[in-house]
Amino acid sequence: MSDASREFECSLNQWMESISSATSIGELEKIRAGLLGKSGAITSEFRALAKLSIEEKKIIGERLNIAKNAIEEAISEQIKKIKRSIIEERLRSEVVDITLPSVSDSFGSLHILTQAMRRIRDHYHARGFLVLDGPEIETDFFNFDALNIPKHHPARQSHDTFYIDGFDDVLLRTHTSCVQIRTMQKTGIPVRMISIGKTYRNDKLDSTHSPMFHQIEGLVVDREGLTIGHLKSELKKFISAFFETEDVAIRLRPSYFPFTEPGVEIDCRYKKEGGRLRITGDGTDWLELGGAGMVHPNVFKHCGIEGPAYGFAFGFGLERLVALRTGISDIRNIYETDVRTLRYLNNIR
Numbered sequence: 001m002s003d004a005s006r007e008f009e010c011s012l013n014q015w016m017e018s019i020s021s022a023t024s025i026g027e028l029e030k031i032r033a034g035l036l037g038k039s040g041a042i043t044s045e046f047r048a049l050a051k052l053s054i055e056e057k058k059i060i061g062e063r064l065n066i067a068k069n070a071i072e073e074a075i076s077e078q079i080k081k082i083k084r085s086i087i088e089e090r091l092r093s094e095v096v097d098i099t100l101p102s103v104s105d106s107f108g109s110l111h112i113l114t115q116a117m118r119r120i121r122d123h124y125h126a127r128g129f130l131v132l133d134g135p136e137i138e139t140d141f142f143n144f145d146a147l148n149i150p151k152h153h154p155a156r157q158s159h160d161t162f163y164i165d166g167f168d169d170v171l172l173r174t175h176t177s178c179v180q181i182r183t184m185q186k187t188g189i190p191v192r193m194i195s196i197g198k199t200y201r202n203d204k205l206d207s208t209h210s211p212m213f214h215q216i217e218g219l220v221v222d223r224e225g226l227t228i229g230h231l232k233s234e235l236k237k238f239i240s241a242f243f244e245t246e247d248v249a250i251r252l253r254p255s256y257f258p259f260t261e262p263g264v265e266i267d268c269r270y271k272k273e274g275g276r277l278r279i280t281g282d283g284t285d286w287l288e289l290g291g292a293g294m295v296h297p298n299v300f301k302h303c304g305i306e307g308p309a310y311g312f313a314f315g316f317g318l319e320r321l322v323a324l325r326t327g328i329s330d331i332r333n334i335y336e337t338d339v340r341t342l343r344y345l346n347n348i349r
């Protein structure tokens, strides 16, 4: 073996050694550049071939190619090894010790509105109601016409409506009553359902109004036998369950909703104690909780229901129920993202 080839062999061994002892991918990239880059050692050797005889070119060229392939293979093997050890190290260090005690303070919880919706849903499920929802983007027909609120009816003005740009009959639903219509059209009667969901009105945000809020709507219809007495009993059961007290007194005060006949406002007795409202049967004042009534015959007509049909519907605003239950006087608190407010609402619920 010539001196030159012995020297080359020696350098190759050193290069291979530095590759196998490299501990980072960056280090390997540097070695690769130093050997195979534009002015790397191996590249320069290849360049020097030009000055050699044909015979020498053949022998040294072959040796260089073997060395180049060996270096490339060693570098890619070492990269794989380093990546594997990074993963192994992460697996070792990120292992979750499931035997560690929990830190209860750091747990999140469901939002107060979600909790309320789930409790309401469970209450009605237990009473044999279907819990349904419909689209939040509705047509004029389902939001107004079918509910006996034709165009130019003054009741439309009390629902300050967001229309979808470019359409004069597509809107964000202003109440969940549209779900009554969709359900009766689809399933006919008898029906026993509630729907809970988002509703939208162009109301200014203040302590009792939000442009997006939630409603609960109930509907019970059958061919015969349903009276306003059943409505009152159903409402009382709900209020008892929601406020977790048997001690409830409600009254139905005459009111007007185009889709009911008669229509009523639902009031509930309450007391003010230590600055907080408490629902109680011996309360001295009445608080309005929502609207209700016997379903207007025109609504049945719009749903394609023929023959006798009797039933009642009711609707509550969820934020106002939650505000009452938690004793806050401003529904804007419910939407706050400050974790201290959320924790407070959760604790007093």
Ligand code: FA5
Binding pocket: 174, 175, 176, 177, 201, 203, 208, 209, 210, 211, 212, 213, 214, 215, 217, 257, 260, 263, 289, 290, 291, 292, 293, 313, 314, 315, 316, 317, 318, 319, 320
């Ligand atoms: C209705 O929307 C009727 N669809 C309810 C109904 C259903 C009546 C079935 C009869 C039979 P009203 O517009 O009053 O009714 O709204 C119902 C409740 O939604 C109100 O009592 C109030 O609690 C809540 N609400 C209305 N507007 C807002 C608002 N901008 N922000 C928060 N809550 C609101």
